[in-house]
Amino acid sequence: MKMLRDTWLMFQRYLMVFLRNPAWVVIGVLQPVLYLVLFAPLLKSLTETPGFPSGGAYNVFVPGLLIQLGLFGASGVGFGLIAELRAGVIERFRVTPVSRFALLLGRALRDILTLVVQSLILLLLAIPFGLHPTVSGVFVMLGLVALIGLGMSSLAYAAALALKSEDSYAPLIFTLSLPLLLLSGVLLPLQLAPEWLQHIAQANPLSYAVTAARDVFNGHGADPDVFKGLAIMAALAVVGVLVGARRFSRAIA
Amino acid sequence: MIETHNLRKTFKSRKGAVEAVAGVDLDVKKGEIFGFLGPNGAGKTTTLRMLSTLLPPTSGEATVAGYDLLHNAAKVRYEIGYVSQEGSSAPEVPGRSELIMQGRLYGMNKARAQQRAIELITALELADCADRATKTYSGGQKRRLDIGIGLMHLPQLLFLDEPTTGLDPQSRARMWEEVRKLRDIGTTVFLTTHYLEEADALCDRIAIIDHGKIVALGTPDELKREVAGDVVVVGTDDASDRVLHLLRGQPFVREATVGDGLVRLYVDRGETAMPQILRVLDAEGIPLASLSLNRPSLDDVFLRQTGRSLRDAA
Ligand SMILES: Nc1ncnc2c1ncn2[C@@H]1O[C@H](COP(=O)(O)OP(=O)(O)O)[C@@H](O)[C@H]1O
Ligand SMILES: [Mg+2]
Numbered sequence: 001m002k003m004l005r006d007t008w009l010m011f012q013r014y015l016m017v018f019l020r021n022p023a024w025v026v027i028g029v030l031q032p033v034l035y036l037v038l039f040a041p042l043l044k045s046l047t048e049t050p051g052f053p054s055g056g057a058y059n060v061f062v063p064g065l066l067i068q069l070g071l072f073g074a075s076g077v078g079f080g081l082i083a084e085l086r087a088g089v090i091e092r093f094r095v096t097p098v099s100r101f102a103l104l105l106g107r108a109l110r111d112i113l114t115l116v117v118q119s120l121i122l123l124l125l126a127i128p129f130g131l132h133p134t135v136s137g138v139f140v141m142l143g144l145v146a147l148i149g150l151g152m153s154s155l156a157y158a159a160a161l162a163l164k165s166e167d168s169y170a171p172l173i174f175t176l177s178l179p180l181l182l183l184s185g186v187l188l189p190l191q192l193a194p195e196w197l198q199h200i201a202q203a204n205p206l207s208y209a210v211t212a213a214r215d216v217f218n219g220h221g222a223d224p225d226v227f228k229g230l231a232i233m234a235a236l237a238v239v240g241v242l243v244g245a246r247r248f249s250r251a252i253a
Numbered sequence: 254m255i256e257t258h259n260l261r262k263t264f265k266s267r268k269g270a271v272e273a274v275a276g277v278d279l280d281v282k283k284g285e286i287f288g289f290l291g292p293n294g295a296g297k298t299t300t301l302r303m304l305s306t307l308l309p310p311t312s313g314e315a316t317v318a319g320y321d322l323l324h325n326a327a328k329v330r331y332e333i334g335y336v337s338q339e340g341s342s343a344p345e346v347p348g349r350s351e352l353i354m355q356g357r358l359y360g361m362n363k364a365r366a367q368q369r370a371i372e373l374i375t376a377l378e379l380a381d382c383a384d385r386a387t388k389t390y391s392g393g394q395k396r397r398l399d400i401g402i403g404l405m406h407l408p409q410l411l412f413l414d415e416p417t418t419g420l421d422p423q424s425r426a427r428m429w430e431e432v433r434k435l436r437d438i439g440t441t442v443f444l445t446t447h448y449l450e451e452a453d454a455l456c457d458r459i460a461i462i463d464h465g466k467i468v469a470l471g472t473p474d475e476l477k478r479e480v481a482g483d484v485v486v487v488g489t490d491d492a493s494d495r496v497l498h499l500l501r502g503q504p505f506v507r508e509a510t511v512g513d514g515l516v517r518l519y520v521d522r523g524e525t526a527m528p529q530i531l532r533v534l535d536a537e538g539i540p541l542a543s544l545s546l547n548r549p550s551l552d553d554v555f556l557r558q559t560g561r562s563l564r565d566a567a
Pocket of ligand 2: 298414
């Protein structure tokens with residue numbers, strides 16, 4: 001009970017902090033829109049390529065874009081935490097009886113909410129371009145984004161607490177997120193990739209999320225790959241939360 | 254209120270181990286202002302962080318606010334407030350929100366937290382800035398907010414880590430006033446400082462800490478009395494070495510040091526020593542620039558215990 005109450009308090013706090021800085025809100029929405037407008041049109045001509053999934057360029061591209069949004073959005077959250085560490089806010093919270101899980105979950109829920117809202121905006125904006133969403137597709141999609149948000153932001157917080165400085169956090173994030181992105185089939189479907197690349201991609205949990213997301217947007221909503229993707233993302237979230245909460249409860253020396 | 258026994262903290266790093274706190278025994282009484290005086294790096298912050306549940310001790314035992322620190326940290330947290338050296342508020346959040354948030358984390362409902370925040374905003378004179386983001390605060394306002402955050406839940410024990418470092422003299426005087434008010438309402442205050450005047454003027458009892466060890470403990474008066482009766486400070490234009498040489502051998506001088514062109518003579522009774530000093534210097538024909546009679550300061554205590562001046566060490 002106390003944990004839920006504390007989580008809610010933390011969630012409110014971090015939502016307020018986020019909303020007080022409108023720049024983040026604008027950037028958060030603008031980024032996916034730029035992909036939509038400046039990158040997606042390139043795909044139009046590729047849809048004829050052998051191996052490109054059927055369903056139209058936007059139904060193939062937008063699901064991947066949303067997964068990317070989740071990955072990038074979540075991996076940057078550690079910067080705010082490092083600033084708070086420096087300001088002494090985290091130490092102040094750790095002296096109070098607040099639940100250590102809440103210190104993590106309150107923030108992560110804020111991150112999930114912002115990701116889900118950004119995803120909805122992106123989905124809506126993609127419709128005039130030629131996206132044909134289904135209701136179940138949207139729900140599965142948002143579920144995937146939320147799970148990625150929870151898992152990846154928890155891991156990002158754990159890394160931020162361990163590294164304590166932007167100077168080491170930023171390189172880590174960039175080094176890890178780029179291969180994760182490239183090996184997930186976000187930009188172009190992995191069906192187009194040579195076999196060796198496909199094998200490496202199988203080790204990347206995000207590739208399953210991308211596959212699941214494309215399936216539900218292209219009429220394969222009942223495919224086992226969809227459940228597989230959701231299950232793997234749920235496992236990622238559980239691992240992330242456990243690692244993150246452990247970090248929050250340990251002394252930050 | 255606080256009892257520690259052989260409290261230790263060793264930090265291990267690639268370069269080796271640092272023994273930041275090397276066996277501290279303390280007994281802080283309810284309702285007193287207890288000061289931890291020592292130079293930078295002495296182990297003050299590390300001790301405070303252990304006592305406030307932030308850092309697990311390497312060894313030793315402690316009871317804080319009636320609970321065992323090692324086995325009942327959760328209980329300790331409800332009873333204490335902690336104001337860190339670095340500050341505690343987020344730059345983009347208004348002070349009032351920070352206060353309310355803090356109260357809520359200790360289980361207050363919204364109305365109670367708002368009420369308590371208003372009390373503290375009034376008491377700490379933060380009304381002008383309470384609804385602005387804390388990044389716009391002056392140093393004094395920020396520090397007062399930190400104290401307010403630490404006091405939100407009416408703790409019976411408040412830890413203040415260097416509460417006045419970096420403040421201008423006026424804000425410092427203001428802060429002293431707040432700390433004394435806390436004692437008046439029965440709150441125990443454990444503060445650290447590297448300012449001699451602060452420890453002297455504000456604290457009921459002091460522990461002097463150096464290299465992780467307590468080197469002296471008592472009321473400011475007791476500590477100073479241990480050093481010697483009085484200190485006579487003799488100033489000459491440029492003959493301080495000669496003066497030192499002449500006076501060191503006098504039977505009424507217990508110890509003598511020289512620094513900044515001034516000779517400090519530790520004597521039993523200043524009133525009788527002064528005329529004798531004058532006579533000696535007169536006989537040698539050394540002109541006197543200044544002569545003053547002082548009670549020993551806490552720096553004299555530190556000097557005697559460690560062989561260094563706290564003013565240089567800090
Ligand atoms: N997290 C840490 N890791 C390694 N050494 C530390 C750490 N924190 C403090 N120290 C060292 O412990 C000693 C005492 O530090 P501290 O307690 O901060 O002193 P003070 O507060 O009296 O200035 C210093 O030598 C400091 O460098
Ligand atoms: Mg310190």
